[in-house]
Each structure stands twice: as structure tokens, then as C-alpha cells.
Amino acid sequence: MRRAGLKILMFLPAAAVLMLAGSILLNVSAVSKPAPRQAAPANAQSEHRLFSQGRDVFRYDTFGDQSFWGGGLQLHKAIEGSKLGGVGAGLSPKNALAAGLKVDAAALPSAVVQAIKKGKVDLDSPKTTLALIKLNAVVGVKGFFNSKGTLRSVGLTCAVCHSTVDDSFAKGIGRRLDGWANRDLNVGAVISLAPNLKPVTDLLGADEATVKKALASWGPGKFDAKLFLDGKAFMPDGKSAATLIPSAYGLNGVNLATYTGFGQMTYWNAFVANLEMHGQGNFVDARLNNPIQFPIAARAGFFDVRHTPDLVTPKLGALQYYQLGLQPPAPPKGSYDPARAQRGKAIFDGEGKCSSCHVPPTFSEPGSNLRKPAEICTDSFDADRSPTGAYRTTPLRGLWARAKGGFYHDGRYPTLGAVVDHYNSCFGLNLSTRDRGDLVQYLKNIH
Ligand code: HEC
Ligand code: HEC
Numbered sequence: 001m002r003r004a005g006l007k008i009l010m011f012l013p014a015a016a017v018l019m020l021a022g023s024i025l026l027n028v029s030a031v032s033k034p035a036p037r038q039a040a041p042a043n044a045q046s047e048h049r050l051f052s053q054g055r056d057v058f059r060y061d062t063f064g065d066q067s068f069w070g071g072g073l074q075l076h077k078a079i080e081g082s083k084l085g086g087v088g089a090g091l092s093p094k095n096a097l098a099a100g101l102k103v104d105a106a107a108l109p110s111a112v113v114q115a116i117k118k119g120k121v122d123l124d125s126p127k128t129t130l131a132l133i134k135l136n137a138v139v140g141v142k143g144f145f146n147s148k149g150t151l152r153s154v155g156l157t158c159a160v161c162h163s164t165v166d167d168s169f170a171k172g173i174g175r176r177l178d179g180w181a182n183r184d185l186n187v188g189a190v191i192s193l194a195p196n197l198k199p200v201t202d203l204l205g206a207d208e209a210t211v212k213k214a215l216a217s218w219g220p221g222k223f224d225a226k227l228f229l230d231g232k233a234f235m236p237d238g239k240s241a242a243t244l245i246p247s248a249y250g251l252n253g254v255n256l257a258t259y260t261g262f263g264q265m266t267y268w269n270a271f272v273a274n275l276e277m278h279g280q281g282n283f284v285d286a287r288l289n290n291p292i293q294f295p296i297a298a299r300a301g302f303f304d305v306r307h308t309p310d311l312v313t314p315k316l317g318a319l320q321y322y323q324l325g326l327q328p329p330a331p332p333k334g335s336y337d338p339a340r341a342q343r344g345k346a347i348f349d350g351e352g353k354c355s356s357c358h359v360p361p362t363f364s365e366p367g368s369n370l371r372k373p374a375e376i377c378t379d380s381f382d383a384d385r386s387p388t389g390a391y392r393t394t395p396l397r398g399l400w401a402r403a404k405g406g407f408y409h410d411g412r413y414p415t416l417g418a419v420v421d422h423y424n425s426c427f428g429l430n431l432s433t434r435d436r437g438d439l440v441q442y443l444k445n446i447h
Helices: 014-031 044-060 066-072 075-080 093-098 110-117 126-134 187-192 198-204 208-218 265-276 295-300 313-324 338-349 416-426 433-445
Strands: 141-145 151-156 163-165 176-178
Touching: 044 176, 044 313, 066 075, 066 141, 066 151, 066 198, 075 126, 075 151, 093 126, 126 141, 126 151, 187 208, 198 208, 198 295, 265 313, 338 433, 416 433
Parallel strands: none
Antiparallel strands: 141 151, 163 176
């Protein structure tokens, strides 16, 4: 489709393309009246409904996790600050943006937009943050207000980590880019704001200072999803055990999800909603009932979580449907050299042996996409924290849009050039400097 004259779509952000696709679907369904008593009611209209339901879940659904972030950690009190009934200095929009939280410009009424433009909005006041949360404009952060307008609780959604904005209005403020990894977000710093870390210290069986040290070690763009399973915060060499937040686009057709291939996408969605976000759903995985590999999870009973009502399972279908439609973004014009990329493709498919694992069009592997750490000349630390003991061949589409923070699960290679150098020595490829450069140009264009 991309090559069939729809080139202009390539230069629109993915979200805009999706919205365009969405509005086309909407128009189609608006003009075509459903025939009564159809034998198979599944049609464009119901598909569109599923898509928009999934988008709402992805962007706005907390799965009831406000009972943890608000009810337990009291995060809303740290956002309010003591002047507004909370604790501490409160979270100003400036500090929220500095921690990598994003603002959805489309959620701002034009009066607010005008006021920001004229410098009339106080970006140093937590009051403004509360107003933005009330407008549902802080991406991935959902406020719960009482009838007097007081913030009573706060929850997180998938979008907080797996969306960013295009900065079209100002840095950190713009149109949503769903599925993009938020490599600016300092999750550890946000959690550290919480006035009450007891739910986390209890879970991990560690004191507050130890927990804060672990949280501070993550830095922007990283989160340690396995800390709540095994309590390991650092690698043997003392580096943080956190992984990069991956993108959630370009996963259509990819077998196992996560860097270590924990399970399929919908498995992982349920895992995260229940065990990481602490939503109120059902989740089962007997592999986690392993006190040696997963002491924290085994003690907390994460292998069999039940809630009534189940606020996660009924949403998994729509969520998955939406995620499968998240297209990787095309690289901006001028961000790579097309002629060199063309030559790089030949190396990727030939001498470089890359496509023996990164098989187009998913650029992961059909069938089992797991590899032993030694196959890619890497250590097994993160693989050993997973039931698979392996690394999943990373799907490479839209790599360019997650370059910040580096590559490989923990960002150990700061640039694509460093990744290529690693393979060059690992596989003894003897690629020339020019070949390696061409390969990098190709990697920048895979989408
Ligand atoms: C606090 C940040 C955070 C939140 C919130 C979050 N994720 Fe993630 N997500 C991550 C990290 C980090 C990983 C990588 C984990 C790993 O590989 O060990 C990940 C991995 C994934 C993957 C696998 C991607 C791939 O390349 O296979 C998917 C899919 C995903 N998340 C979807 C979701 C969904 C859906 C939600 C909401 C239910 C969600 N995430 C909430 C941080 C987050
Ligand atoms: C034996 C299978 C295999 C081969 C061959 C292979 N890769 Fe990989 N690739 C992997 C695995 C597994 C990972 C995940 C490593 C990790 O995250 O620690 C990966 C990760 C990557 C990443 C990082 C993606 C990200 O988002 O962090 C890039 C880039 C990459 N490979 C490019 C290449 C290139 C270029 C070649 C050829 C020179 C190549 N790969 C050959 C299996 C392979």
C-alpha cells in the first residue's frame, strides 16, 4: 500500500494515519446502513467499534489501578501538594514535563491553548497540573475527582509508557503518538514522589531507602517489569536491571512479546494490567509460582490473581485489536540516506545474516522467536529473569523512533552503529566501514 501512490501518508505521524483510517471507516459505516437480519453481523462498523474501544482502553483505562497508585501510594497527594490538601510541594506542569509526562494538546480547549500561548497559564503551579488532569490531557494519567473538584485518587494507563506526543505545540505538548515508547518518562522518579511507598516496600520486603535507590537507578525511558517478580534491582556489575520501554507498534504478526518473550501480546497485556499497574483483574501463570526464580511473585500469589468484578479480562480483545493496528512510523525525510539504505538492505539480507533472524516483514521470527543469549554473544542476566531463559528476536520496525536510550533490552548500545559493530565481531562478518554505515542507514528506514 505504501508504494501505491499513498506516499504522503508516509510523512504523517502514525497516529494521524490511524485517525485518517479511522475517519474513513467511520464515513463508510455512516453511509452504509446495516441491512436488517444479516446472517453475519461482523462488518466494518463492528470492527471500527472494536478499534475505538481498544483505543479508549489503551489511552484511558486504569483497570481500577487507582486503588494502588492513589489508594495505596497516595500519588494524587504528591501531585496536589500541601496547599491544595495533599503533601509536599505538589507537581507543577514544568516538573511533570521534566519527568517526561506528556500533554495531549487535542484535549485542551482553545481558551486554554490561547492562554498558554499568551503566557497566562502558570506552569509552576500544581493547580494547573490538576486542571490538565481534569481535562484528561496528561497522557496516561487519569484523575478521579469528587463533586467539589478535589482530586481523590489517580491511576495510570498503558499510554503513560507506550505513548508520546509530537511536540507540535511545545516540548512535551502536542498530538498523541500511540504506541511510541516514551523514552523521556522517568517512571522511577514518578513513583518516588509517592508519599506512601509502603505497598512497594511490603511487596518487595525491602526498606524505603533500598526501594528508592532502585527507583532512582532506572532513569528516563526505563522500567523494571521484573522487579515485582524477583526483587532483583541491579545486575552483577552494579548497573540497573531495568529495561527500556519498548514501542507497542509494529507487533502485528510477531509471536512472543517482550525482550525475553514472556508470552504473546495479549498474555503480556494481562500481565502488565494486573501485576505492574496493579489493576483489578484476573491473571494466571503457573510459571510464576516458583520461589527460586520469582520469590516476590510466588510470595504475593501473582501466579493466580482474582478480582470480582474482573476489570481487565473483558477489555483484552479490544486492546489487542487496537495494538495490532498500531503502525510503525515512517522515518522523517532526510533522516537517512535512501541510496545507502538500499545497499544496506542487501547486506542485511546477505553477508550480514541479519534476516536469518530478523525476518521481514515483522523483522522478528516466524514460529519461535527465542534465541539463546550466546547466539547473539550477550550475557544471560535479563533472559534468566524470564521463564524462557532466552531473548526474543526484537521486531525492528520503527526502530528510528525509539533510538533515545539506546538499543538492546537495556540500551547497552548507544547507537545503531554500535549494534552493527557488535554483530560484526560476534558473527565474524568482516564488514567494511562503508558496509556497516550502509547497514545503519537501512536500519533507520525499516518501518
Ligand atoms: C510503567 C511503564 C509501562 C506501562 C504502564 C505499561 N508498559 Fe508495556 N512495557 C513496559 C516495559 C518496560 C516493557 C518491556 C518489559 C520486558 O521486556 O521485560 C513493556 C512491554 C510491553 C509489550 C511488549 C512489546 C514487544 O516488543 O514485544 C507490550 C505489547 C506492552 N508492553 C503493552 C502494554 C499495555 C497494553 C499496557 C497497559 C495494559 C502496558 N504495556 C503498560 C513498560 C510499561
Ligand atoms: C541469531 C539471531 C539474530 C541475528 C542473526 C541478528 N539478530 Fe539482531 N537481535 C536478535 C535478538 C535476540 C535481539 C534482542 C537482544 C536484546 O535485546 O538483548 C536482537 C536485537 C537487535 C537490535 C536492537 C533492537 C532494539 O529495539 O533494541 C537491532 C538493531 C538488531 N538486532 C539488528 C540486527 C542486525 C543489523 C543484524 C545483522 C548484522 C542482526 N540483528 C542479526 C537476534 C538476532
